[in-house]
Amino acid sequence: MTNNGIHPFRIDVAQTELDDMRARIANTRWARELPGLGWGRGVPTSYLRRIAEYWQHTFDWRAAETRLNALPQFVTEIDGQPIHFAHVRSPEPEARPMLMLHGWPSSFAEFLDVVGPLTDPVTHGGRAEDAVHLVLPSLPGFGFSAVTEAGWGDLFRVAGAFAELMTRLGYERFLAQGTDVGSGVVAMLPMAAAGRVIATHVNGPTPFPLGPEVSLDGLAGGDLDRAQRFNTFREDGTGYLHIQATRPQTIAYGLTDSPVAQLAWIVEKFAEWTDPSYELPEDAVDLDLLLTTVSLYWFNELGWSTAHTLYEGMQAYKAFARPAGDKEVGWGDSGGWSDAGGWTPPPAPPSAVSVFAADLSVRREVDPAGAHAAWTEHDRGGHFPAMEVPELLVTDIQEFFRGRD
Numbered sequence: 001m002t003n004n005g006i007h008p009f010r011i012d013v014a015q016t017e018l019d020d021m022r023a024r025i026a027n028t029r030w031a032r033e034l035p036g037l038g039w040g041r042g043v044p045t046s047y048l049r050r051i052a053e054y055w056q057h058t059f060d061w062r063a064a065e066t067r068l069n070a071l072p073q074f075v076t077e078i079d080g081q082p083i084h085f086a087h088v089r090s091p092e093p094e095a096r097p098m099l100m101l102h103g104w105p106s107s108f109a110e111f112l113d114v115v116g117p118l119t120d121p122v123t124h125g126g127r128a129e130d131a132v133h134l135v136l137p138s139l140p141g142f143g144f145s146a147v148t149e150a151g152w153g154d155l156f157r158v159a160g161a162f163a164e165l166m167t168r169l170g171y172e173r174f175l176a177q178g179t180d181v182g183s184g185v186v187a188m189l190p191m192a193a194a195g196r197v198i199a200t201h202v203n204g205p206t207p208f209p210l211g212p213e214v215s216l217d218g219l220a221g222g223d224l225d226r227a228q229r230f231n232t233f234r235e236d237g238t239g240y241l242h243i244q245a246t247r248p249q250t251i252a253y254g255l256t257d258s259p260v261a262q263l264a265w266i267v268e269k270f271a272e273w274t275d276p277s278y279e280l281p282e283d284a285v286d287l288d289l290l291l292t293t294v295s296l297y298w299f300n301e302l303g304w305s306t307a308h309t310l311y312e313g314m315q316a317y318k319a320f321a322r323p324a325g326d327k328e329v330g331w332g333d334s335g336g337w338s339d340a341g342g343w344t345p346p347p348a349p350p351s352a353v354s355v356f357a358a359d360l361s362v363r364r365e366v367d368p369a370g371a372h373a374a375w376t377e378h379d380r381g382g383h384f385p386a387m388e389v390p391e392l393l394v395t396d397i398q399e400f401f402r403g404r405d
Contacts, residue, residue, distance in 0.1 A: 004168035013299050025052050043267055054287070064295065071086040081147070087133075087135050092122070102142070104306055105293070106384065108136040108143055129403070155185050159189045174197065179385070184313075201396065203359070205361050206230065208317075209230075226362050237272060245314040249304075262303050275358055285388055353372050355377045
C-alpha cells in the first residue's frame with residue numbers, strides 16, 4: 001500500500017475463466033448468413049468464425065497478460081469508485097506528467113505501443129525534452145475500474161476523479177490527451193481542474209452522432225469528404241449507440257453470456273473505424289492486440305458496464321445545457337454559472353487536434369470558433385491511432401506539447 005490509498009495492482013485472470021471462455025466459444029450456436037452480403041449488414045459469420053477460432057485456439061492470453069503487467073499498475077478509490085490506472089514514470093528528470101485517456105470500445109491496452117516513445121523518447125530516437133510521466137487510467141466501467149453505482153457516465157464527474165488522481169500522484173499541473181470518450185473527459189478537465197491543465201490534445205473529434213446531419217454548404221476538400229462520411233455514418237452507423245444509449249441492460253445479456261457476441265460487437269467497430277485503405281480489422285491493427293482488448297471486455301463483463309456508462313453519458317449530454325438559475329456545480333473559482341444565466345468557462349489551455357484518415361472530424365462543426373491552436377490532418381490511421389499509426393500520434397503529441405510548462 002502507498003500513500004493516498006493507492007494500491008499496487010496486477011492482472012491475474014483465473015485459469016477457470018480462460019477455460020470457460022474457450023468452452024463458450026466452442027459451444028456457440030452460430031448465426032446463419034445470406035450469401036453475397038459481405039459486411040453490409042454486420043460482421044459476416046464466415047469471418048467471425050475464423051477470428052473466434054483463433055481466439056479460442058491460438059491467441060495467448062498469458063502472453064498478453066504479461067505484456068500488460070509490464071506496466072506498473074495501481075488502483076485507488078475516488079468518490080466511492082475504484083479507479084485502475086497504469087503509471088509509467090520517465091527516466092528523464094525534467095519529464096512532465098501526462099494523463100492519457102482511452103475511449104470505447106477500447107481500454108488502457110490501446111496505448112501499449114506508445115508508452116515507450118512517450119516516456120523514454122531518447123531510447124526511441126527522440127528528444128529528452130519531450131519525455132512525460134504517463135498516467136493511463138481505465139475509465140469508470142472500463143478495464144479494471146468496475147462501476148459500483150450509476151452516474152459514472154457523467155464525463156465531468158470522471159474528469160473530477162482524474163484530477164483528484166493526479167493530485168494523489170503529486171502532479172499539480174499536467175498535460176492531457178484523449179480519444180473518443182477520453183477526448184470528452186479531456187474537454188472537461190480544464191473546468192474540473194481549473195488552472196491545472198497545461199495543454200490538451202485529442203484525436204478525431206466528431207459532430208454529435210445523434211444530432212442533425214452536417215450541412216455540406218461551403219465545405220471543400222477533406223472537410224467535405226468527412227462531412228459526407230459523417231452523414232452516412234449518422235444514418236447507417238449509429239445502431240450500436242442507439243441501443244446502448246436507450247436499452248443498455250437488454251444488450252448486456254448477450255455481451256455478458258457470449259464471448260462471440262462480445263467479439264462481434266467490438267470487431268465491427270474496428271472494421272468500420274480503422275484506416276479505410278485496409279480491408280479487414282487485423283490489417284489495420286495487430287490481431288493479438290485487438291483480442292487483448294476483447295478479452296479485457298469479456299473477463300471483466302465490460303459489455304454490461306460500458307453500455308450503462310454510454311447510456312449515462314448520453315443522458316448527461318442532453319442535460320448539459322442547463323436553464324438559468326440552476327445552482328452552481330463546483331467547477332472552480334474561474335468558471336461557473338453567471339447570475340444572468342449561462343456558462344462562463346474558465347480560461348482554456350492551449351489545445352490541439354489530430355485527424356486521421358477514418359475520422360469524421362469537420363472543423364467547422366467541432367471547432368467553429370477556431371479555438372484549437374493546432375489542427376493536423378493525416379491520410380493514414382483511424383479511430384485507434386495508438387494501435388494503428390503510433391508513430392504519427394506520438395509525433396503530433398510531442399510537437400504540440402513541446403516547450404509547454
